[in-house]
Amino acid sequence: MNLVIPEINWSAIGPELTLSITAMVLLLLSVVASPTARRAIPYLSLLGIAFALLLCISLWGKSAYAFNRMVVLDNYALFFKIIFLITTALTVLMSIRYLKEQGYEHGEYYVLILFAAVGMMFMASAADLIIVFLGLETFSLAIYVLAGFFRAQPKSIESSLKYFLLGAFSTGFLLYGIALIYGATGTTNLKGIYEFVSKAPALTDPLLLIGMGLLIVGFGFKVASVPFHMWTPDVYEGAPTSITAFMSVGPKAAGFAAFLRVFLYALSPLQTDWIWILWVLAVLTMTLGNVVAIAQKNIKRMLAYSSIAHAGYILVAMVAADELGTASVLYYMLAYAFMNLGAFGVIILFGRKGEENVNISDYSGMAAKYPLLAAVMAIFMFSLAGIPPTAGFVGKFYIFSAAVKAGYIGLAIIGVLNSALSVYFYLRITVMMYMRSPEKEFAKLEPSPAMVIALIIAVFGTLQIGITPSHYLNLAKQSILALM
Amino acid sequence: MFETFLFVLLAVVTTIAAILVIVQRNPVASAIYLIITLFCLAGIYLLLSAPFIAVIQVLVYAGAIMVLFLFVIMLLNLEKEKKLIYRNRLQKVLGVFLGGVLLAQIGMIFSSVLLEGSKGKFPAEKVAALGNTEVVARLLFTDFLLPFEIVSVLLLVAIVGAIVLAKKQI
Numbered sequence: 001m002n003l004v005i006p007e008i009n010w011s012a013i014g015p016e017l018t019l020s021i022t023a024m025v026l027l028l029l030s031v032v033a034s035p036t037a038r039r040a041i042p043y044l045s046l047l048g049i050a051f052a053l054l055l056c057i058s059l060w061g062k063s064a065y066a067f068n069r070m071v072v073l074d075n076y077a078l079f080f081k082i083i084f085l086i087t088t089a090l091t092v093l094m095s096i097r098y099l100k101e102q103g104y105e106h107g108e109y110y111v112l113i114l115f116a117a118v119g120m121m122f123m124a125s126a127a128d129l130i131i132v133f134l135g136l137e138t139f140s141l142a143i144y145v146l147a148g149f150f151r152a153q154p155k156s157i158e159s160s161l162k163y164f165l166l167g168a169f170s171t172g173f174l175l176y177g178i179a180l181i182y183g184a185t186g187t188t189n190l191k192g193i194y195e196f197v198s199k200a201p202a203l204t205d206p207l208l209l210i211g212m213g214l215l216i217v218g219f220g221f222k223v224a225s226v227p228f229h230m231w232t233p234d235v236y237e238g239a240p241t242s243i244t245a246f247m248s249v250g251p252k253a254a255g256f257a258a259f260l261r262v263f264l265y266a267l268s269p270l271q272t273d274w275i276w277i278l279w280v281l282a283v284l285t286m287t288l289g290n291v292v293a294i295a296q297k298n299i300k301r302m303l304a305y306s307s308i309a310h311a312g313y314i315l316v317a318m319v320a321a322d323e324l325g326t327a328s329v330l331y332y333m334l335a336y337a338f339m340n341l342g343a344f345g346v347i348i349l350f351g352r353k354g355e356e357n358v359n360i361s362d363y364s365g366m367a368a369k370y371p372l373l374a375a376v377m378a379i380f381m382f383s384l385a386g387i388p389p390t391a392g393f394v395g396k397f398y399i400f401s402a403a404v405k406a407g408y409i410g411l412a413i414i415g416v417l418n419s420a421l422s423v424y425f426y427l428r429i430t431v432m433m434y435m436r437s438p439e440k441e442f443a444k445l446e447p448s449p450a451m452v453i454a455l456i457i458a459v460f461g462t463l464q465i466g467i468t469p470s471h472y473l474n475l476a477k478q479s480i481l482a483l484m
Numbered sequence: 485m486f487e488t489f490l491f492v493l494l495a496v497v498t499t500i501a502a503i504l505v506i507v508q509r510n511p512v513a514s515a516i517y518l519i520i521t522l523f524c525l526a527g528i529y530l531l532l533s534a535p536f537i538a539v540i541q542v543l544v545y546a547g548a549i550m551v552l553f554l555f556v557i558m559l560l561n562l563e564k565e566k567k568l569i570y571r572n573r574l575q576k577v578l579g580v581f582l583g584g585v586l587l588a589q590i591g592m593i594f595s596s597v598l599l600e601g602s603k604g605k606f607p608a609e610k611v612a613a614l615g616n617t618e619v620v621a622r623l624l625f626t627d628f629l630l631p632f633e634i635v636s637v638l639l640l641v642a643i644v645g646a647i648v649l650a651k652k653q654i
Contacts, residue, residue: 004626005626005629006626006627006629008629013630020637024640027644066630067629067630068626068627068628068629068630070627070628070630070631071630106648108644108647108648111644112641112644112645112648115637115640115641115644118637119637119638119641122634128631130628130631131630131631131634134631134634134635134638135634137638138634138637138638138641141638141641141642141645142641142645144645145641145644145645145648145649148649149648151649160649206593206596207593209593210589210590210593
């Protein structure tokens with residue numbers, strides 16, 4: 001029997017490996033170390049993230065397949081990995097004080113966050129549907145648990161259970177889709193699928209088409225697009241706020257990373273078949289997200305619907321599917337990571353145990369007491385609404401101009417109208433903060449240094465990406481060469 | 485001919501048992517029907533000439549996991565379920581309707597054309613010649629080495645998660 005061991009290319013999974021090892025070491029540490037030593041766990045996890053980030057930057061520009069074409073190292077994967085690492089780092093920074101206040105200071109929290117990041121990174125670098133599935137399961141499992149991390153709070157447990165049940169169901173759809181595509185093409189490898197589909201005469205195999213439809217359901221659930229969005233508001237509301245921040249960005253980016261690679265690369269010959277499905281999904285997602293967000297009283301629920309709407313904008317860019325469209329997905333995801341995490345950071349800081357301040361009306365008069373915090377929140381709200389000179393504005397500009405260029409003028413108009421609608425509920429918070437008198441006394445805020453650093457990074461990112469957009473768009477354009 | 489008969493029999497029993505799993509009120513009865521479903525699935529795997537997966541299915545699922553299931557059900561001593569949520573009736577009707585539409589669509593496509601997927605690297609004849617378990621093992625440690633390792637990370641996450649959620653004091 002001759003065994004051929006496939007070539008092992010460690011550098012291709014370097015960042016994943018770094019984070020996995022960090023997570024395992026920290027897991028041991030959280031069991032054996034003394035309680036004082038355990039306080040170092042969040043900082044050690046930051047060290048691991050920083051190391052992985054450096055590794056990603058040093059690998060930029062290289063491209064290679066590894067492990068028998070299971071994973072691929074290219075700029076596209078690296079771009080998303082950098083987004084995941086930034087997301088993870090900001091989440092860790094924002095969690096330290098929050099967990100202490102809530103009385104859940106456990107090392108396992110950071111371990112699970114790191115493992116979730118590992119899963120997301122595998123999903124971004126997947127060159128095989130099996131890796132897509134395993135990466136998705138790894139980060140989903142970690143996030144199901146993290147959503148229920150505040151075990152004594154019924155809302156947190158409810159959120160975890162809801163996400164778990166619906167998530168498991170949607171994974172079933174994804175897996176069935178993968179199975180049918182395997183049945184039709186005889187391979188799960190994305191390159192193999194691409195070669196098979198581009199050779200086959202158009203539209204012959206119904207198996208492939210059902211498989212494609214089921215994949216859309218699976219990915220649509222993870223990125224929270226309508227009509228697979230039902231879980232989003234409840235889960236976002238109940239989960240610990242730091243985890244809400246994490247899952248409003250991380251899984252969405254991971255979902256889109258795999259969604260784009262599978263549809264724009266492997267299934268690109270079938271573009272005429274899936275593009276109209278995505279067109280409808282984009283319109284529904286944007287419209288429902290923005291319209292329902294207006295009626296929300298709880299700020300976490302409002303941001304949940306806003307995150308649905310943002311998934312809709314990204315779907316618009318996916319429909320455009322040309323160079324600018326695809327690059328603007330990456331650009332928008334990066335901008336979205338900074339502005340959304342920042343907004344949740346302010347919510348974490350402003351709410352505290354016992355007095356959560358989760359209603360939008362709680363923000364009235366905040367600017368008089370905390371001018372700096374209100375200004376920071378206003379920047380994130382402006383960016384989410386898409387007002388220059390923030391990153392959100394440029395992102396939407398790229399997306400809609402890509403849609404117009406690709407000939408989807410109707411879609412671009414619906415998008416712009418939606419964007420105008422969204423200004424109402426984002427600016428309402430700013431109006432509340434600056435133009436209303438406070439409804440109650442505010443307790444004194446004591447931001448931890450880590451939180452301050454996180455907010456500074458988020459503000460800096462939001463403005464920097466918005467003011468010098470061409471640099472980041474160029475990076476995004478370099479990244480998508482692998483898909484074209 | 486005999487194979488087709490066996491397949492239809494197994495498929496019918498699997499489907500009926502699977503439906504019974506979700507409509508039973510008694511959790512122990514549900515679990516028993518689940519065991520029947522898993523056994524029948526193992527039979528279908530055998531028909532697909534995948535004896536290794538069939539054996540694993542019986543050993544792991546119908547054996548180990550179901551024993552744990554029954555233990556948990558008995559230890560928890562479940563009370564009679566209470567209805568907490570009064571669901572929107574329209575939602576239920578719509579859900580059933582859409583589910584039916586999806587089923588009909590898939591059924592229509594499967595029945596309208598003779599599906600013939602393309603073959604992978606290891607068609608049934610080759611597997612039979614090499615030995616089923618051997619092929620699985622060989623693939624697992626060569627081509628599918630990375631997924632195999634990711635699964636171990638996945639299981640670690642699951643274990644940590646279970647402890648975090650269930651242990652009295654972390």
